[in-house]
Amino acid sequence: MPSRYRAAGPFISTLFTATAIFLFLLSACGKQQDPDSAKRSIVPFTNYVETGDLQDIRKHDVIRFVNLSGPVEDLLPRDSIVTLGNVDLANKLAARLKLEPKWIQAASPREAIELVRAGKADVVAHYITDTKGRRELVDFTVPLMQTSHRLVTTSKGPDISDPAKLRNVELLVQTGSTYEATAQQLVQQYPEANLTILEVQHYDDRDALIDMMNEKTNRVAILDGHIAEDLHTYRKDIRIGASVSKEENIAWAVRKDSERLLATINNFLTRNLVQVPENRIADWKKIKKSGVIRFLTYNRPSVYYVWKGVLMGFDYDLAKAFADKHKLQLQVIVVPYDETLIDWLKAGRGDFAGAVKNITQERKDRGIVFTTSYRETPEQVVSNRRDPVIKKVQDLAGRTLTIRAFSPFIATARVIEKSGIDVEVEIAPPDQSIAEIISMIADGDLDATIVDRDDVLMAASVQPELLPGTLVSDPRPQGWMLMPQNWELLKKLNAFLKQYRKTKQYQQKIAAYFEPNKRFTQRVAARIIPGKDLSPYDLLVKGSSLDYGFDWRLVVAQMWHESNFNPDAVSPVGAQGLMQVMPVTAEEMGFPPPLFEPERNIPAGVKYLNWVRDRFEPTLPAVDRLWFTLASYNAGYGHLLDARRLAVELGLDPDVWFGNVEVAMLKLSEPKYYKNARYGYVRGAEPVQYVRKISDLYKAYTEVASGDISVRPPMRKKIPEETADSNKDGAETSTSEE
Numbered sequence: 001m002p003s004r005y006r007a008a009g010p011f012i013s014t015l016f017t018a019t020a021i022f023l024f025l026l027s028a029c030g031k032q033q034d035p036d037s038a039k040r041s042i043v044p045f046t047n048y049v050e051t052g053d054l055q056d057i058r059k060h061d062v063i064r065f066v067n068l069s070g071p072v073e074d075l076l077p078r079d080s081i082v083t084l085g086n087v088d089l090a091n092k093l094a095a096r097l098k099l100e101p102k103w104i105q106a107a108s109p110r111e112a113i114e115l116v117r118a119g120k121a122d123v124v125a126h127y128i129t130d131t132k133g134r135r136e137l138v139d140f141t142v143p144l145m146q147t148s149h150r151l152v153t154t155s156k157g158p159d160i161s162d163p164a165k166l167r168n169v170e171l172l173v174q175t176g177s178t179y180e181a182t183a184q185q186l187v188q189q190y191p192e193a194n195l196t197i198l199e200v201q202h203y204d205d206r207d208a209l210i211d212m213m214n215e216k217t218n219r220v221a222i223l224d225g226h227i228a229e230d231l232h233t234y235r236k237d238i239r240i241g242a243s244v245s246k247e248e249n250i251a252w253a254v255r256k257d258s259e260r261l262l263a264t265i266n267n268f269l270t271r272n273l274v275q276v277p278e279n280r281i282a283d284w285k286k287i288k289k290s291g292v293i294r295f296l297t298y299n300r301p302s303v304y305y306v307w308k309g310v311l312m313g314f315d316y317d318l319a320k321a322f323a324d325k326h327k328l329q330l331q332v333i334v335v336p337y338d339e340t341l342i343d344w345l346k347a348g349r350g351d352f353a354g355a356v357k358n359i360t361q362e363r364k365d366r367g368i369v370f371t372t373s374y375r376e377t378p379e380q381v382v383s384n385r386r387d388p389v390i391k392k393v394q395d396l397a398g399r400t401l402t403i404r405a406f407s408p409f410i411a412t413a414r415v416i417e418k419s420g421i422d423v424e425v426e427i428a429p430p431d432q433s434i435a436e437i438i439s440m441i442a443d444g445d446l447d448a449t450i451v452d453r454d455d456v457l458m459a460a461s462v463q464p465e466l467l468p469g470t471l472v473s474d475p476r477p478q479g480w481m482l483m484p485q486n487w488e489l490l491k492k493l494n495a496f497l498k499q500y501r502k503t504k505q506y507q508q509k510i511a512a513y514f515e516p517n518k519r520f521t522q523r524v525a526a527r528i529i530p531g532k533d534l535s536p537y538d539l540l541v542k543g544s545s546l547d548y549g550f551d552w553r554l555v556v557a558q559m560w561h562e563s564n565f566n567p568d569a570v571s572p573v574g575a576q577g578l579m580q581v582m583p584v585t586a587e588e589m590g591f592p593p594p595l596f597e598p599e600r601n602i603p604a605g606v607k608y609l610n611w612v613r614d615r616f617e618p619t620l621p622a623v624d625r626l627w628f629t630l631a632s633y634n635a636g637y638g639h640l641l642d643a644r645r646l647a648v649e650l651g652l653d654p655d656v657w658f659g660n661v662e663v664a665m666l667k668l669s670e671p672k673y674y675k676n677a678r679y680g681y682v683r684g685a686e687p688v689q690y691v692r693k694i695s696d697l698y699k700a701y702t703e704v705a706s707g708d709i710s711v712r713p714p715m716r717k718k719i720p721e722e723t724a725d726s727n728k729d730g731a732e733t734s735t736s737e738e
Contacts, residue, residue, distance in 0.1 A: 045102050047064070047104070047120055048060065048120075049118070049119040049120060050119050050122070051118075051119035051255065052258075053257070053258045053259065053260045053261055054097075054258065054260040054261040054264060054708075054709075055260065057099070057122055057261065058097075058099065061099060061100060062099055062100045062101075062102050063093075063094050063097060063099040063100070063101055063102070063122050063123065064101075064102045064103075064104055064120075064121045064122045064123070065090045065094075065101060065102070065103050065104070065121065065122070065123050065124075065125040066103075066104050066105075066106050066112040066115055066116065066121045066123065066124045066125065066126060067086075067087070067103050067104070067105055067106070067125065067126060068105075068106050068107070068108070068109065068112055068126045068128075086125050086126055086127065086252075087103075087125070089125070089269070089272065090123070090125035092268075093265065093268050096268060096706065096707075096708065097264070097708060104120070104121045106124075107175075107176075107201060107202065108174060108175055108176035108177060108201075108203075109124075109126075109128045109129075109134075109174075109176060109177055109178075110175075110176030110177075111176065112124045112126065112128070112253075113128075113134065113137055113138050113253060116138055116253060116254065116255050117137060117138065117255060117256075119255070122254065122255070122261070123252055123253070123254055123261075123265065124138070124252055124253040124254075125252055126252070127144065127145070127224070127226070127227075127250045127251070127252075128250070128251070128252075128253060129178045129224070129248050129249070129250060130143065130248060130249040130250070130251050131178060131248065134253070137256070138253040138254060138255060138256060139253065139254050139255070139256055139257075139258065139262050140249070140251040140252070140253050141251045141252040141253070141254070141262065141265050141266055141269055142251065142266050142269055142270055142273075142549075142622040143249035143250060143251050143618075143619070143621070143622050144250055144251055144252070144269065144273070144622070145226060145249075145250045145621070146247045146248065146249055146250065146619050146620075146621065147224050147225040147226050147247065147248070147250055148224075148225055148243040148244075148245045148246060148247045148248070149178075149179060149182045149222050149223070149224060149225070149243065149244050149245035150222070150223055150224070150225045150228045150240055150241060150242070150243055150244065151163065151220050151221075151222065151240075151241035151242050151244055152213075152220065152221045152222070152223050152228050152231070152238055152239070152240055152241065153213055153219065153220045153221065153238065153239055153241065154210060154213045154214050154217075154219075154237055154238055154239070155237050155238070155239060156214070156217050157213060157217060157218070157219065157220060157239065158217070158218060158220065159241075160220055160239065160240075160241025160242060161241055161242055162242055163186055163189075163190065163242055163244050164190065166186070166190065166193050166195060166220070167193050167194065168193070168194045168195075168218055169193070169195050169196075169218050169219070169220050170195075170196050170197075170198050170216065170218055170219045170220070171183040171186065171187075171195060171196065171197050171198065171220055171221075171222060172198050172200050172203075172209065172212060172213065172219055172220065172221040172222070173197060173198070173199055173200065173203075173221075173222050174199070174200055174201075174203030175199045175200065175201050175203070177203070178245075178248075179222040179223070180197070180199070182222055182244055182245045183195075183197045183222055184197065186244060198219075200212065206231050206235070207235075209221055210231075210235060210237070210238060213238075220241075222244065224250065225240075225243065226250070228240045247619055248619065249618060249619055252265065252269070259546060260546070260709050262549070263545070263546045263549060263709045264707060264708045264709050266549060266551065267551040267552070267553070267707025267708075267709070268707050269622075270551050270554075270622065270623070270626070270707075271551065271553075271702040271707060273622055273623045274623050274626075274695070274698065274699060274702075283485070283486060283488060283489070284486070284488035284489045284492065285488075287328065287351060287489065288326070288328070290659075291327075291328060291329055291659055292328060292329045292330075292331050292658075292659075293322075293323050293326075293328045293329070293330060293331065293351050293352075294331045294333055294349070294350040294351045294352075295315075295316075295319045295323075295330060295331065295332050295333065295350060295351070295352060295353070295354070296333050296335055296341050296344050296345060296349065296350035296352070296353035296354075297313075297315055297316070297319075297332060297333075297334065297335065297341070297353065297354060297355045298334065298335060298337065298341075298355040298433070299334045299700075299703045299704065300355065300433060300434060300435050302314050302356060302454060302455065302458060302513045302514065303315045303316070303355045303356060304316040304332060304334070304355075305528070305700075311332075311696060311697065311700060313513070314356065314509055314510075314513040314514070315354045315355055315356060315480075316332065317509055318374065318497075318500065318509070319332075319352075319354070319480075321496075321500065321505070322492075322493065322496050325496060326492070329658075329692070332696070332699070332700075333349060333350050334699075334700075334703045335353075336431070337430070337431050337432065337433045338405075338429075338430035338431035339430075340406050341353040341354070341355065341357070341481060342363065342366050342367075342368055342481065345368060345481060345482065345483060346366075346367060346368070346483070351482065351486065351489060352371075352480050352481065352482040352486075352489065352493065353480065353481045353482070354479070354480035354481060356375075356377075356452060356454070356478050357478055357479065357480075357481065358408050358452075358476045358477070358478055359373060359476070359477045359478060359479050360408050360411075360476075362408070362411065363408075363481065367483075367484070368481045368482065368483060368484070369481070369482060369483070369484045369490060370479040370480065370481055371479040371480045371481075371482070371490065371493045371494050371497055372479060372494045372497050372498060373477030373478060373479050373497075374478060374479055374480070374497045374500075374501065375477075375478050375510065375514075376475040376476060376477050376478065377452045377453050377454050377475055377476065377478065377514075378452075378453050378471045378472075378473050378474060378475045378476065379409060379412055379450050379451065379452060379453065379471065379472050379473040379476065380450070380451065380452070380453040380456045380468060380469065380470070380471050380472065381396070381401075381448055381449070381450055381468075381469035381470050381472060382438065382441060382448060382449060382450075382451065382456045382459070382460070382466055382467065382468055382469060383399075383441060383447060383448035383466075383467050383469055384441055384442065384444055384447075384448075384465055384466065384467060385464070385465050385466065385467040386444065386465070387447065387448075387467075389467060389469065390448065390467075390469030390470055391469065391470055392470050393416060393419075393421065393470055393472060394421060395469075395470070396416060396421055396423040396448075397421050397422045397423060398422060398423075399423055399424070399447050399448055400423070400424040400425075400426060400446075400447040400448065401413050401416075401423060401424070401425050401426070401447070401448055401449055401450060402426045402427075402428050402437055402440075402441075402446045402447070402448070402449050403425060403426070403427055403428065403449060403450060404428055404432070404433070404434050404437060404449070404451070405427055405428055405429065405430040405432070406430070407434075408476075409449070409450040409451060410425075410427065412450055412472055412473055413425045413450055416472065434449075434451055434455060435459075437449050437451075438451070438455070438459045438463070438466065439463070441466065442459075442463040442465040442466050443465075444465075448469070450472060453468075453471065454513075454514040456468045457514070457515075458513075458514070479497075480493060528700075528701070528704050528705075531704075531705075531706075532704075532705075534553065534556045534701055534704075534705050535556050535559065535560070535565050536565065537556075537559070537565070537578065537598050537602060538552070538556065540598055540599060540602045540603075541555045541556055541559070541602055541606075542709055543603075544602050544603045544605075544606035544607070545606060545709075546709055547603075547606070548606055548607065548609070548610035549610075550606060550609065550610070551698075551702075551707055552707070552709070553698060553701040553702055553705055553707065554626070554694070554698045554701075555602075555605075555606060555609070556701060557694050557697040557698040557701055558579070558609075558630065558633075558694050559578050559579055559602075559605075560697060561690065561693055561694050561697065562575075562578065562579055562580040563577065563578045563579070563580055565578065566578070567596055567597070567598050567601065568596055576593065576594065576595040576596060576601070577595040577596050577597075577598070577601035577605075578598055578601050578602060578605070579601055579602060579604065579605025579606070580605075581595055581601060581604050581605050581608060583595065585604075585608055586601075586604040586608075589604050589607045589608050589611070590604075590607075591603065591604035591607075608633070609629060609633055612629050612632045612633055612637060613625065613626075613629040615632070615637055616628055616629070620655055621655065621656070624655060624656050624657050627657035627658070627691050627695065628640055628657060628661070630687075630690065630691050630694055630695075631643075631657065631661075631662075631665065631687040631688075631690065631691050634686060634687045634690040634691075635665070635682055635683075635684075635686065635687040635690075636679065636682075638678065638679035639665070639668065639677075639679050639682040639687070640661075640665075640687075641678070641679070642668060642674075642677040642678055642679050642682075643661050643662075643664040643665040643668060643684075644661055644664070645677075646664040646667060646668065646673060646677065647660055647661050647663070647664040650663070650664055650667075652664060657691065662687075662688045662691065665682070665684040665687055665688055666684040666685060666688055667684065668681065668682045668684045669681065669682065669683060669684040669685065
């Protein structure tokens, strides 16, 4: 396979946008700090020694991150987009773990690693190179990117287009970094060039590094490619030259034998790598060229949710129908409840957005436009059946309305309040969803709220404690939102919605999602709820996933697609059980058939999944390595090799699945291509759909279930130590006949 330079790409641009949002939120939060927060912030942190795993780290209520770019509070966007991206990710990880993040400064990767090994820090949350030597000292997370070392100099510096052209150059390298080995290799490779090495202690002060290069015209620094590109975004007085090392993985690091911490961080990082949307304000031509359209929404009933492994929701179904009409892949991006669809839309993180949103002037004033209305609904009060019924607006006197943050219902409540009715209006915390507010009303913890009438009816059909009350508005039009410059997409969406509203399918969707019936009530009651189990086998999956470093939510998504959680499932070709493992494959994994016991089937399937993953080069982008593994599990490793080779012939990227290798896989169903393939014909549509469906379901699962594995799950049988060592390149190991 050809070697390809992989800098930060869309991941870094996304991190930059996320960083800007993150800093904005920090500044906004600063204005609303509670009185005691200032006192807490000045209490000095006293470090301690902790060499245990995640369950031991939790005892301190703190997780300690190492940073190599100066004090976190002093960082600005121009200091390092990459560093701020790591800070943002690490702080989000701490929030997920409900631990307080503490940042510890290190001067070099060597010092950072020693802090973790000595128990004076828990995670090196900084991009460091994953090398064989360092792997003897610490464990590395999944790679966040791949990059190589580049030559960098000032505008007055020497020619750096080819290392063979270097003469009488002083190479600047960071003390204790992998740059030292690269510089020494250059000195040995070009003895006639009179190259010397100057070690620099505080290498991450980028401006100071440029100043050092400006002191002499023969100085050249060695930097990771992504850091060099980052530096060039704001320093136009530097030049980036040749690559002088092979591509290597860039990752975070943790202590040896911290398997629970490592698994939890890997799950978190993989989720972010898989779900991170490309930031773009795309026009229709760019959308069509990419083959993907991105839809921003919330995870909630009637909008977008998971039911028994199936993606559902009114907005989702309509968006999927639009994408299918235009032969586009729909990428659903779930926005956190404490953030707004409009902010994400304006940041370029989606192409259009919706969650049965009312068309309001206030929203338009924030710089977005709406499509034509796809339905209309009034707003309604809902309260608890044990309290007096609210038949008319006047009955709100003496009552308390708790309103969802950022919602248009706030304006309605304020109008009622100003009309002279003695009603108390409270705004819920930003991270509290409409579903949570309604559930708290059903439990008697809150008095009443205002939501769309559809939400009231559907919630009341599932929770009989709820009592629908008076309507407080006329039917309001609802539509999707997008940026005004994306006018061609607006035209396409409007044309689709106008036509779709006339169809039988539209009426069926309205009836299914907004008119209570027994079947829908059962679906909503059975949907995957945040914090609840994804399957009856979560504990078993967590145990096996922990052994082999997979995100357990991915394995559950794969299990659903393989067997619909039926442990007795048998495919037409004989694959057995939850993970649909072929008997011969399971036997080679150390699990003789039959395979219908979940305690044996799940470890066999995950062990085989790991065996497949290990066949791929470790420097592949982490996410694409994941998709390649799934495709191989379904179609066979040999067919995946054929598809990668064909991708090169077609001018596609053999290291990227979506839009590249998957295209080649589809062509391997055509005689023109499969007759020259080593492993011949493959039903290419099957692995393509297999990966797409599992990836979509996996993304949905990550929104409702934590990747935290802080306690080893029970109910696990010992995994056999044997390793598979057979030639299965051409075997179809699993099928997904439906």
